[in-house]
Amino acid sequence: MITRTKYDPKVIEPKWQTRWEEEQIYHAPDDSPKPKFYHLVMFPYPSGDLHMGHWYNYSPFDAYGRFMRRLGYNVMQPIGFDAFGLPAENAAIKRGIQARDWTLANIERMRKQLRMMGAQWDWQREVVTCQPEYYKWTQWLFLQFYKHGLAYRTRAPANWCPGCNTTLANEQVLPNGTCERCGSTVIRKEIEQWLLRITRYAEELLRFDGIEWPEKTITMQRNWIGRSEGAEIRFFAEINGERVEIPVFTTRPDTVYGVTFFVLAPEHPLVERLTTAAQRPAVEAYVEHTRRMTEIERLNTEKEKTGVFTGGYVTNPVSGERVPVWIADYVLLSYGSGAVMGVPAHDQRDFEFARKFGLPIRQVILPPGEEESDPATWSEAKVAYGTMINSGPFTGTPPDQAISRVIRYLEEQGIGQAKVTYRLRDWLISRQRYWGAPIPIIYCPKDGTVPVPEDQLPVYLPEHVQFKPTGESPLRYEPEFLNTTCPQCGGPATREVDTMDTFICSSWYFLRYADPHNDRQAWSEEAIRRWLPVDQYVGGAEHATMHLLYARFFVKALRDMGYLHFDEPFLRLYHQGMVLGADGQKMSKSRGNVEAPDKYVEKYGADTVRCYMMFIGPFDQGGSFKADNVEGVWRFLNRVWNLVTESWVSGTVSEEENETTRTIERLRHKTIKRVTEDLRNFRFNTALAALMEMNNALIKQQHEPVARSAAYRRALETLIQLLAPMAPHITEELWEMTGHQGSIHLSDWPQYDEALTQDETFTLVVQVNGRVRERLEIPVETSEEEVRRLVLSNPRVASYVGDAAVEKFIYVPGRVANVVTRRAQAQ
Ligand SMILES: [Zn+2]
Ligand SMILES: [Zn+2]
Secondary structure, X not given: OOOOOOOOHHHHHHHHHHHHHHHOOOOOOOOOOOOEEEEEEOOOOOOOOOOHHHHHHHHHHHHHHHHHHHOOOEEEOOXXXXXXXXXXXXXXXXXOOOHHHHHHHHHHHHHHHHHHOOOOOOHHHOOEOOOHHHHHHHHHHHHHHHHOOOEEEEEEEEEEEOOOOEEEOHHHEOOOOEEOOOOOEOEEEEEEEEEEOHHHHHHHHOOOOOOEOOHHHHHHHHHHXXXXXXXXXXXXXXXXXXXXXXXXXXXXXXXXXXXXXXXXXXOOOOHHHHOOOOOHHHHHXXXXXXXXXXXXXXXXXXXXXXXXXXXXXXXXOOOOOEEEEEEOOOOOOOOOOOEEEEOOOOOHHHHHHHHHHOOOOOOOEEOOOOOOOOHHHOOOOOOOOOXXXXXXXXXXXXXXXXXXXXXXXXHHHOOEEEEEEEOOOOEEOEEOOOOOOEOOEEEEOOOEEEEOOHHHOOOOOOXXXXXXXXXXXXXXXXXXXXXXEOOOOOOEEEEOOOEEOHXXXXXXXXXXXXXXXXXXXXXXXXXXXXHOOEEEEEOOHHHOOOHHHHHHHHHHHHHHXXXXXXXXXXXXXXXXXXXXXXXXXXXXXXXOOOOOHHHHHHHHOHHHHHHHHHHOOOXXXXXXXXXXXXXXXXXXXXXXXXXXXXXXXXXXXXXOOOHHHHHHHHHHHHHHHHHHHHHHOOOXXXXXXXXXXXXXXXXXXXXXXXXXEHHHHHHHHHHHHHHOOXXXXXXXXXXXXXXXXXXXXXXXXXXXXXXXXXXOEEEEEEEEOOEEEEEEEEEOOOXXXXXXXXXXXXXXXXXXXXXXXXXXXXXXXXXXXXXXXXXXXXX
């Protein structure tokens, strides 16, 4: 027996957190002979508090990492902070505190909370993106992209939020055209900005070879990249006797004879030249109207079609026909060439446009099984493929040859060619904000744009700045930052004042974890070869298109520069679900259903909160947080504690085997198998359910003689070993109390014997009204209720019972069941 005490997480949790840290048992050494397992969770933004969502995400994640360690892997499970970004800057503006101070204080608080969770973080590898030791290398990476032609500066329209005074990525603009952060209406504004040439990798980013990702996320990335195959056709205009070509992309070159009008983006450079004097006022007013809209609004297909005739015409180079040129806001200069050939008969948007403005509609494609009809009677465009009709020499071309024949003709005539386009555009990374990594570029009046020499990195972000509502980066008003000397001529020059999008910081942090303290390089090749790629990545599905796409782009670009040896950053990706309020709604202050984890950790301890998070439901589906159910998990851990502390027998135990010990042994093997398979497949809730069942079965026998058998003691040992990934503190304490040496978290994962996971069975003789009618093989531990169900649902037995009512069910456990019917009794 061991000394009985009450389960007190307040004592044991800090004790083990301190001991683990002192002994550094969760540090992943670089020189381990074990196979590596790089286990990564999306690092948090230092908002200052770990909320329920963090606990819901990290608890199962950590349990999985612990499980892998026990299976014999050298698990690297780092944590850090994505520490640049707007909230710190807004706090600085509103409350007059320094963004750095605010951020570092929050990080300190969150470190404490992360420690309280008892997760196996490898703190030696922590990275904080706002520290110069980190952003020095973010800047270095920018320079590599610049050197390789993947970073460039251009004047381009940007989404501009007048509330935040900054540019926004498309993803930060809500579908209703407002700012994701502050709700202001976003406008378009032309400014000089830096972009990364992600489009160069569009084709490769569409491939997901050798990685195991959720299908939905892959689809979202594919749609985001938006590859279209088709043709470029060069329409032309005669302007003052000059032939000006206007290339247009179409996925349907087979409809080229159906072009009845032509549409340019209002910003298209040719609009000015094509517009006639009579149309100029209307065109100018429309251009101004468009300028005030976001791309998102312009692309909204639900929106009423608007547009203006320029008065000009272009010629269709295939049919030779002259068609009127319009401008319309649904055509964007940044997509394709900013021009669209209007084929109203076979494109729904063009159809709506033609109907609205009374433009002709001409059918040139005949879908299989249809007759040609008058488009005036149509209610929508015919978008299906079909045989070319009304198409000059192409008339009669069957659907399977139509596109290729037109493309061949375009190429032969030199008026177009096959082409692939993408919806993806280059990544705008300039932010007119303070709290970010400065872009390491210098502007010299003599030498132009000059990259900061690598040996002058980092370009330090000043600690104290003034915030002025100018819409420009605050760094513009810091003379000591702004003014510098040109690295090429030594003359006076100024620094770039924009900072980088924080998505740059998070596009490479997983590389830095492999070699976090290297002050000579961003990483050593050796460290990268040892740890990368990431074996498993866990994080929210909301990052499907930005972070996860950018990180893939970074890896591919850095591979091509010779810095990396692999193609994909994250081999396996898993998205957790969302933890909701008790009312089943998203937790939010306005609904008043927000639950803070700290209160529960304080009351029940981290192990209970961890297990409860895993018990809510399947990890990828999320579920509601219900305070009452936390209590249930707390009682479970108490029962485990009481069972082990009350029943553990030190010293010699009986090795004798009998039916009871064999049943316990089978239960043990069955539970190992269930928990092992559940954890492998992220089914933490069912793993816990299996452990609860095992615990209950052992409690039933704890006062029986079998409790002093070796089998029973092995079962107790296995129970806490299997529970350890989910509840690391209580199990570590019980492991120590039961006289084990070393940490339970470094012990080998229990093994099971497949043969022992099968139930032992017996032959049940089934009688109907006293006569033997059937024999059934039934597991030994089947309850009488279950036996009754099995017997009565057996088709043979049912045929003897017929429609008679069952009067009695007599069961002699392990031997005979007799079904007595009412009719038999009456006879
Ligand atoms: Zn805003
Ligand atoms: Zn110079």
